[in-house]
Amino acid sequence: xxxxxxxxxxxxxxxxxxxxxxxxxxxxxxxxxxxxxxxxxxxxxxxxxxxxxxxxxxxxxxxxxxxxxxxxxxxxxxxxxxxxxxxxxxxxxxxxxxxxxxxxxxxxxxxxxxxxxxxxxxxxxxxxxxxxxxxxxxxxxxxxxxxxxxxxxxxxxxxxxxxxxxxxxxxxxxxxxxxxxxxxxxxxxxxxxxxxxxxxxxxxxxxxxxxxxxxxxxxxxxxxxxxxxxxxxxxxxxxxxxxxxxxxxxxxxxxxxxxxxxxxxxxxxxxxxxxxxxxxxxxxxxxxxxxxxxxxxxxxxxxxxxxxxxxxxxxxxxxxxxxxxxxxxxxxxxxxxxxxxxxxxxxxxxxxxxxxxxxxxxxxxxxxxxxxxxxxxxxxxxxxxxxxxxxxxxxxxxxxxxxxxxxxxxxxxxxxxxxxxxxxxxxxxxxxx
Amino acid sequence: xxxxxxxxxxxxxxxxxxxxxxxxxxxxxxxxxxxxxxxxxxxxxxxxxxxxxxxxxxxxxxxxxxxxxxxxxxxxxxxxxxxxxxxxxxxxxxxxxxxxxxxxxxxxxxxxxxxxxxxxxxxxxxxxxxxxxxxxxxxxxxxxxxxxxxxxxxxxxxxxxxxxxxxxxxxxxxxxxxxxxxxxxxxxxxxxxxxxxxxxxxxxxxxxxxxxxxxxxxxxxxxxxxxxxxxxxxxxxxxxxxxxxxxxxxxxxxxxxxxxxxxxxxxxxxxxxxxxxxxxxxxxxxxxxxxxxxxxxxxxxxxxxxxxxxxxxxxxxxxxxxxxxxxxxxxxxxxxxxxxxxxxxxxxxxxxxxxxxxxxxxxxxxxxxxxxxxxxxxxxxxxxxxxxxxxxxxxxxxxxxxxxxxxxxxxxxxxxxxxxxxxxxxxxxxxxx
Numbered sequence: 001x002x003x004x005x006x007x008x009x010x011x012x013x014x015x016x017x018x019x020x021x022x023x024x025x026x027x028x029x030x031x032x033x034x035x036x037x038x039x040x041x042x043x044x045x046x047x048x049x050x051x052x053x054x055x056x057x058x059x060x061x062x063x064x065x066x067x068x069x070x071x072x073x074x075x076x077x078x079x080x081x082x083x084x085x086x087x088x089x090x091x092x093x094x095x096x097x098x099x100x101x102x103x104x105x106x107x108x109x110x111x112x113x114x115x116x117x118x119x120x121x122x123x124x125x126x127x128x129x130x131x132x133x134x135x136x137x138x139x140x141x142x143x144x145x146x147x148x149x150x151x152x153x154x155x156x157x158x159x160x161x162x163x164x165x166x167x168x169x170x171x172x173x174x175x176x177x178x179x180x181x182x183x184x185x186x187x188x189x190x191x192x193x194x195x196x197x198x199x200x201x202x203x204x205x206x207x208x209x210x211x212x213x214x215x216x217x218x219x220x221x222x223x224x225x226x227x228x229x230x231x232x233x234x235x236x237x238x239x240x241x242x243x244x245x246x247x248x249x250x251x252x253x254x255x256x257x258x259x260x261x262x263x264x265x266x267x268x269x270x271x272x273x274x275x276x277x278x279x280x281x282x283x284x285x286x287x288x289x290x291x292x293x294x295x296x297x298x299x300x301x302x303x304x305x306x307x308x309x310x311x312x313x314x315x316x317x318x319x320x321x322x323x324x325x326x327x328x329x330x331x332x333x334x335x336x337x338x339x340x341x342x343x344x345x346x347x348x349x350x351x352x353x354x355x356x357x358x359x360x361x362x363x364x365x366x367x368x369x370x371x372x373x374x375x376x377x378x379x380x381x382x383x384x385x386x387x388x389x390x391x392x393x394x395x396x397x398x399x400x401x402x403x404x405x406x407x408x409x410x411x412x413x414x415x416x417x418x419x420x421x422x423x424x425x426x427x428x429x430x431x432x433x
Numbered sequence: 434x435x436x437x438x439x440x441x442x443x444x445x446x447x448x449x450x451x452x453x454x455x456x457x458x459x460x461x462x463x464x465x466x467x468x469x470x471x472x473x474x475x476x477x478x479x480x481x482x483x484x485x486x487x488x489x490x491x492x493x494x495x496x497x498x499x500x501x502x503x504x505x506x507x508x509x510x511x512x513x514x515x516x517x518x519x520x521x522x523x524x525x526x527x528x529x530x531x532x533x534x535x536x537x538x539x540x541x542x543x544x545x546x547x548x549x550x551x552x553x554x555x556x557x558x559x560x561x562x563x564x565x566x567x568x569x570x571x572x573x574x575x576x577x578x579x580x581x582x583x584x585x586x587x588x589x590x591x592x593x594x595x596x597x598x599x600x601x602x603x604x605x606x607x608x609x610x611x612x613x614x615x616x617x618x619x620x621x622x623x624x625x626x627x628x629x630x631x632x633x634x635x636x637x638x639x640x641x642x643x644x645x646x647x648x649x650x651x652x653x654x655x656x657x658x659x660x661x662x663x664x665x666x667x668x669x670x671x672x673x674x675x676x677x678x679x680x681x682x683x684x685x686x687x688x689x690x691x692x693x694x695x696x697x698x699x700x701x702x703x704x705x706x707x708x709x710x711x712x713x714x715x716x717x718x719x720x721x722x723x724x725x726x727x728x729x730x731x732x733x734x735x736x737x738x739x740x741x742x743x744x745x746x747x748x749x750x751x752x753x754x755x756x757x758x759x760x761x762x763x764x765x766x767x768x769x770x771x772x773x774x775x776x777x778x779x780x781x782x783x784x785x786x787x788x789x790x791x792x793x794x795x796x797x798x799x800x801x802x803x804x805x806x807x808x809x810x811x812x813x814x815x816x817x818x819x820x821x822x823x824x825x826x827x828x829x830x831x832x833x834x835x836x837x838x839x840x841x842x843x844x845x846x847x848x849x850x851x852x853x854x855x856x857x858x859x860x861x862x863x864x865x866x
Contacts, residue, residue: 242759246752249752272782283735303733319678416737
């Protein structure tokens with residue numbers, strides 16, 4: 001009876017845009033989603049709906065669908081979407097969908113899976129529209145008529161001998177050209193292209209720089225093997241900024257995809273280890289000043305705020321610098337300007353909070369010396385942290401290293417250890433110990 | 434003689450793609466860039482080159498160009514690019530370019546500037562191609578032929594009475610339709626549209642969800658007033674993820690654009706104030722335990738590492754959660770699953786580092802009690818920090834607040850204060866003080 005009761009839903013789903021249908025369905029329990037999907041007769045539509053669902057639910061649906069239905073569904077996936085689906089599955093869950101594919105799709109998938117997921121070959125689709133350059137405008141339009149399937153056709157890529165990429169023509173140019181003209185005479189022969197092993201960050205930079213809608217992918221022999229469309233790149237841009245953020249925090253995108261708690265812990269462990277070593281460094285520094293502490297025990301109460309304020313201003317400077325470098329708002333050549341600016345910002349903020357903390361130390365603990373020590377420490381530590389946090393990413397860029405990684409462990413650890421050292425040095429001096 | 438010597442450069446620039454020309458020119462001193470630009474006879478090309486340059490250099494060029502040349506250059510900007518250019522200028526530098534505009538461009542610019550820069554009206558262009566729906570396919574193609582200027586024409590938007598948006602037709606549909614058909618019969622009447630005041634995040638979600646290449650913008654009366662193209666959205670996506678990152682660090686995008694050190698400090702101050710209050714809280718907590726500290730002075734040496742490890746694992750959990758929520762990899766409905774997962778990750782990492790630190794405390798300071806205290810504290814603090822850092826963003830999303838903001842001050846401050854409290858509570862217990 002379940003089937004019957006889901007009829008109205010199925011009718012609704014059929015009329016909705018795939019993205020909306022997916023949004024509706026994910027609100028339901030998985031068995032009912034599977035049921036409804038099986039009742040959708042337009043398999044292309046069903047495939048698009050599944051493709052629009054969040055990863056976790058997609059996996060559950062793939063697991064729950066019987067072999068035959070899964071086979072029909074997967075055949076209607078675009079090759080690049082299918083690759084994404086399989087790639088995101090944990091190894092042990094891949095057998096079920098893989099066995100549902102026919103030999104041809106399987107071999108196509110294997111080719112795509114062979115590329116690094118972070119390369120042009122890993123994000124391209126092999127389902128695209130191209131024509132030999134030796135045809136007329138009229139023939140091109142006829143060919144296009146017969147190819148109803150390809151979405152996002154706005155450029156036709158043209159190939160010469162052995163499938164080598166020779167030119168591109170936009171639908172607009174095709175529309176405006178006389179119908180008996182040779183395509184080769186109307187097309188543009190200078191085509192921006194990438195190789196299958198080009199990194200996806202490079203690909204997304206090209207899209208951004210030249211405002212592209214589609215980019216052809218060629219192999220080592222310049223043979224056209226796939227295209228990347230702008231909608232794939234939107235995902236890449238979101239992902240790569242996300243990657244930047246996660247790298248600064250010492251973790252990785254993969255942690256969202258994998259389910260294993262052990263693997264997540266493994267991903268986070270290394271950066272925490274850098275922080276751990278830094279923390280031990282700070283412990284050792286304080287251990288050296290045990291005598292000072294024994295005489296002015298209250299000094300230890302200010303350790304958290306002194307470390308925290310410098311760390312926070314450091315995170316701010318580092319984030320601004322790393323993002324500015326990534327978006328191009330900051331030019332590596334402007335290092336001196338940036339460093340000088342952060343110096344002044346750090347001094348301003350350090351002076352502001354230094355005065356407040358000095359006042360607090362003086363009034364609450366009734367000690368002018370304590371006020372001087374904590375005030376001076378905040379001023380110098382915040383300034384130093386801002387300087388360090390802007391300089392290290394700039395330095396890493398010049399050394400061709402990733403500034404996002406640099407900012408994580410190096411900056412925070414250095415700020416902690418140097419900050420504590422500076423604090424006790426100032427305290428020894430002012431208390432004359 | 435300068436002019437003469439720059440001739441070859443001008444010839445090169447003329448043949449390069451605007452993006453490449455901009456990349457070459459920004460390597461030169463500004464006066465020579467201005468000189469070269471003045472020699473480029475294709476003003477549309479010159480405008481595109483300037484538009485591809487980094488903000489800071491663009492501003493210098495605008496300042497350096499004489500009134501007449503600037504007027505010619507700005508007339509060749511796309512309206513939305515011109516708006517961006519003016520908007521990014523500090524107030525005191527706007528007069529020079531504004532006075533160079535003719536009355537018509539000036540009033541168009543005023544209309545665009547009136548929209549919030551973060552809204553659809555603020556990113557749309559008013560230079561687009563639309564047709565009345567009452568025309569034939571042949572007439573539409575003719576009209577298109579006469580409109581060589583508009584780039585990125587892949588959809589024609591169609592309007593009815595009083596310019597109201599009634600439909601859309603892709604170039605592809607136009608190409609495949611019989612030339613004597615009525616456009617109104619071939620077009621799609623269901624057009625996804627936004628109003629001028631729709632927020633840009635919402636716009637970029639629509640582009641992502643429906644894989645759009647262009648989106649029409651209408652006013653309150655459904656009159657078509659502009660379009661947004663996918664290339665504008667690529668910028669928005671990059672910016673909004675950047676905004677997320679900067680908000681987590683307690684700062685804002687505007688800090689990269691403005692030059693004033695005082696304004697930057699003002700932007701960063703509030704979050705630092707939250708951290709400052711948290712730091713004072715930690716100070717007060719330690720102050721309460723002065724007697725414990727006086728007897729076991731070495732406890733203070735472990736404060737930085739104990740705060741640091743909890744803070745770092747907190748940043749990792751929070752970043753993963755905030756980004757996962759933003760990209761849709763995490764569903765707010767999965768709160769319990771996520772919290773349970775972070776609980777186990779926190780326990781694992783806490784156990785790992787707890788054992789190491791306990792061993793360190795035991796061996797280096799030859800005290801079983803110290804080892805127990807620091808080991809137990811790391812275990813509980815890291816677990817608690819992971820829990821807190823996943824729970825707060827999830828809670829903020831449910832309360833319709835921005836999780837990125839939540840993650841900044843709240844999580845870090847709470848972790849600091851609670852962590853120190855827990856440390857001394859455990860220490861009092863184990864040392865029996």
